[in-house]
Amino acid sequence: MTAGNTRDLLRDHAEPQRATYVELFFDVIFVFALTRLSNTLFHNLTWLGALHTVILLAAFWWVWVFTAWTTNRLNPAQPAIQLVIVPIALGTLIMAGAVPAAFGKDGLAFAVTYVVIQIGRAFFVTVALRGREVSIGSLQQLIWACFSGVLWIVGAFTTGPVRVLIWLFAAALGYTMTQLDFRLPRLGSARIATQVVNAEHLAERYQQFMIVAFGEAILASGGQFAAFGFKPDRVIALVLAFAITALLWRIYFYRAGLLLPAVIAASARPAVFARSASYAHLLMAGGIVLSSVGDEIIINHPFAKPNLVWSAVILCGPAIYLAGRARLDYLSFSRVALSRVIGLVVLVALAPVVAFLPPILIAVVAVVILLIIATSDTVSWRFRPSKPTPPPPGGRYRGM
Template sequence: MTTNRAVGLARKGEGPQRATLLELLLDLVFVAALALTSPTLARNLDWGGIFQTLVLLMAIWWVWSVTALATDLYHPQRPPIFLMTLWVMLGTILMAAALPAAFSDHAMVFVGAYVAIHVGRGVFLASALHGRMAQLHAMRFIFWFVVSAVPWLTGGLVEGTARGLLWSAALAIDYGTAWRRYPTPRLGRVPTSQYEVAADHLAERYQQFFTLALGDLILVTTLIYADNEFTAGRTGALLVAVATTVLLWQIYVHRAGALLQAAIESSHDPGRFVRSAPYTHLLMVAGVVAAAAGFEIVIAHPTEDTTPGLVGVVLGGPALFLAGRARFEYEVFSRVSPSRLVGLLVLAVAAPAMVLVPPLVVAVVGTLVLAGIAVADAVRAHGGPPEPPSPAL
């Protein structure tokens, strides 16, 4: 009977493969989280602010990616998984609300919600999945998230550099143990067979989240434009932001993004592909968040002085995206288009001189680099048959 209960929760080939409305509702909470992350970065464009924003973004991203995998393995329509998803939603709302002051007054709210989400998710799964193998899977999650809870919660109680170091250590545990398949004393690692997923569902979920990140870029730029006097410079900056959004989307979906499902299905080790996807997409999402922070400043002050920090997010955002996209392309096709590497090189070479020009010009440079890559993609694809995936994993 317990085995039947576990099987009844698990997705199989005959189960629903598209994202459910509940999952899309959950995503709306992450829209709020991203919408608070990029302005937080825009207000703290120094090394400390960049580091803190990265830590917060990685925490938010890990909540989503682990939940996406859970709802890929198990039906969200089943009552235990439905309740688990609502639990994650509530915790993420608290994390998002605490995010702007997570390194000051609201540290314990942020980390308390984060720890409760992950440990609570494991408890939901362990209590619902009574089949031995599935339950052991959940127990490994619980063990490692309890371990990482120590530096998370300790970091919430201290201040300054110690908090950042402890939270970085906690993230290293969370990300590192996931990549290593949660090696747990006496239980061992999660078997690779338990990473069998509905490829179309998981591919769709990552595509949806990247689209949500682009939605944050549109939302932030529109709001900052509406909050300021409409001038030619600000209107030009808004148009550049829209062009950047479209180009990021086009470069993402070009072949590799559109073939993620086929790549997972044709991989000789789908489990490794599934474990790699969160890290690859984190780079691309971080790039979009950085670009959104940059455009918030560019639109508000298109012709004022340019600081090194502003250059870092306006050009660093596209650079992070291209780095993630290059890795993504390698995972799908076992090769990287030269245009990605050329684009990264151009951004790196141009960056030092950008402090001499207005912010709007810096944004235009980043957009032109992305446009060049999109054109190179179109030329390379023109007239040839669609390239089938050849996964490196």
């Protein structure tokens, strides 16, 4: 690949930085992946099942976020880049197919596919950018991906708690290596903080992933409803499940989610901000997956006998989502809306209190709390609109 060809692969900052069709095609796979995660958790509602879901969700997230950062730097309109993204999409589809038995007989298929994706993409970027300073950072990512990959493969050859522990450590390495800026002996850090990012493109990719997550919740609840038909209790349950998803959507996009491009551009270190924002979106995605499980409970068992686990799932899914949304608030405005903190605390505190109620009434509680938060957002922005004010590097929390 010549220097001229290398330049052709890079994004042109002078052109519009909207997401391309191949990226949207890639996102479609994640609707299926998130559906498999929520459905698998629905059939294994235990602490161990929840831990399995966290580990697998982290793996899918690292596939998505590293691919999003790759297309933020390289031009996905180029055929060479598309020839990387499309196989990654296929690999993600294979990973999703292995989800139900990932901690059983399909563990090796999941692990090998994940490792091939991560190493293959990092290797391509390193080669594509060779001769440029940023290629050193890509090489460091490749080395970290190889180290993490060994753990995933080794874990696949174990069973039970050993696999869980090894994979948990391997998934955590994704967070660790980014926090360490892919630092390696002699090479130092990858200097992520100094990298130029396309704020419009990266913000749009985060927004699109959230739409994918919401789409999964709609697909899951709609699929469950279709199995029962138009019975009055199922219709009410569907309306409540949809209301929860719609309110979560509203709470995200009004307004930090909507202002995300401006916030990234206004931050002192856009690349560092975008990395921090990715963790907030991961937390929100986890909340949506758990909320989707809650939707399935509401529709499948609207008036079933009270269950503490079901109550916790229905209310704690939105609570986890609010935690991620509060983090995005702080990153965007250097403060957190008080309504999110109160809503989060109330949702968690009410989970054991309302456990004696059937799922459909617990859903009403969730809808009421989320509706109050969404209304508070609207009123607050009408009378006290905020401009994007991301905290300075190393800045401290400045209140609600």
